Amino acid sequence: MTLPGRSVAVRVPATSANLGPGFDTLGLALSVHDELVVTVLPGPGLEIVVAGEGAQDVPTDASHLVVRSMAYAFEACGRAMPGIRLEARNAIPHGRGMGSSGAAVVAGLLAAKGLLAGDVELGPETLLRLATELEGHPDNVAPALFGGLTIAWVDDHGPQHKKLAVHRGVSPLVFVPDFTMSTSVARGLAPLQVTREDAVFNVSRSALLIAALTQSPELLMAATEDKLHQSYRAQAMPETDKLVRGLRAGGFAAVVSGAGPSVLVLADGPGRRLDAVDHAAALTDTRWLPRLLAVDVKGGTVRDNAEDAT
Structure with a gap:
């Protein structure tokens, strides 16, 4: 059960996918971050406050991508979504090829992971699977989740990834x-x-x-x-x-x-x-x-x- 007043802080990096030849496969996490705080309300409801990139354009209702991703995770875990207050500070530019939608998906899933901790555990494989289902392909969500350089692919067991350390000269x-x-x-x-x-x-x-x-x-x-x-x-x-x-x-x-x-x-x-x-x-x-x-x-x-x- 998610208790009223419980609050989690989430930080997710921007990403750059493809990197030239690695179409739909390679992704790199970059040092620009969206940050948000999600707090459980005493009762049902939704409060959204957004500052920074896209603040004038993103919806402030249940169609907000972070909220939709949270709801998706709660439903996947068989839990009811509580009323929440979402405070977001966006630094990743929207619609510029830096993974803003992937970051929002990952942010919502991580917020759900934090709020469900102690009740349902969302491991790395589950997070990647849910993120890929929401985003459609794993090349942005994998580096947003795991950082560094990621190789992402899909096999009979679902989306997979391998994280690699990048040379310090890059x-x-x-x-x-x-x-x-x-x-x-x-x-x-x-x-x-x-x-x-x-x-x-x-x-x-x-x-x-x-x-x-x-x-x-x-x-x-x-x-x-x-x-x-x-x-x-x-x-x-x-x-x-x-x-x-x-x-x-x-x-x-x-x-x-x-x-x-x-x-x-x-x-x-x-x-x-x-x-x-x-x-x-x-x-x-x-x-x-x-x-x-x-x-x-x-x-x-x-x-x-x-x-x-x-």
């Missing part, structure tokens, strides 16, 4: 525009069939990318080449495509972040990120906000909010 940089892109629209632009040559090309680059991210950052340029999805999405994101091409021509390992329109640069050292920022400034008149980030190694966390009172 330095992420994300260029965030002031325009958005619909993930569903972007996904619809990728072809249903590809040539054998393109498939082999991406298999080789995906394998190389694992080595580059974990052992040999100097290989990141070659490892981030892609022939499966980015060129097909270019028509819907011409400014993104222009920036990616310009950065790569300058020797920077740039890719579309997730479904876009943000651009991720995987630099092989902190100093190279500053060079990339300078290089990008001369490439386009579009306003891009450069964000120098780190790899988040913890993933999503949940704790009893009573700790803050001590």
Whole structure:
């Protein structure tokens, strides 16, 4: 039973999926976080307070994605959803290819995990399964849950993941525009069939990318080449495509972040990120906000909010 007044604090990182060739498979957790506090009300009801990114646009009723994810977890556990107060501070940009919806799904599931602790235990495998059912694919939710670099796949037992430690020389940089892109629209632009040559090309680059991210950052340029999805999405994101091409021509390992329109640069050292920022400034008149980030190694966390009172 979830007692009135029980409160949990949740923190979930942004993510960048695909990383170039690893379409629907590879994901990286980044050091931008949504934070929320969920408190059980004395009776039924729903109170939502949102600050930060998307505060003016997200719903403040039961259709809020965090609330829907919580309700999904409670139902999966055979428990009734209590009345809650949700206080969210969003830092992950919405509709920019940085995993905001995946983070919201994970945040709701972790909040449910915290509130149900001592009654029902939601383990890592269950959380990944529920998150994938809600999000549709595991490439964003796996790094949001577990942090670091994740390889995600689905087999007869459901969604699976492997977390890998990223080489300390890998330095992420994300260029965030002031325009958005619909993930569903972007996904619809990728072809249903590809040539054998393109498939082999991406298999080789995906394998190389694992080595580059974990052992040999100097290989990141070659490892981030892609022939499966980015060129097909270019028509819907011409400014993104222009920036990616310009950065790569300058020797920077740039890719579309997730479904876009943000651009991720995987630099092989902190100093190279500053060079990339300078290089990008001369490439386009579009306003891009450069964000120098780190790899988040913890993933999503949940704790009893009573700790803050001590």
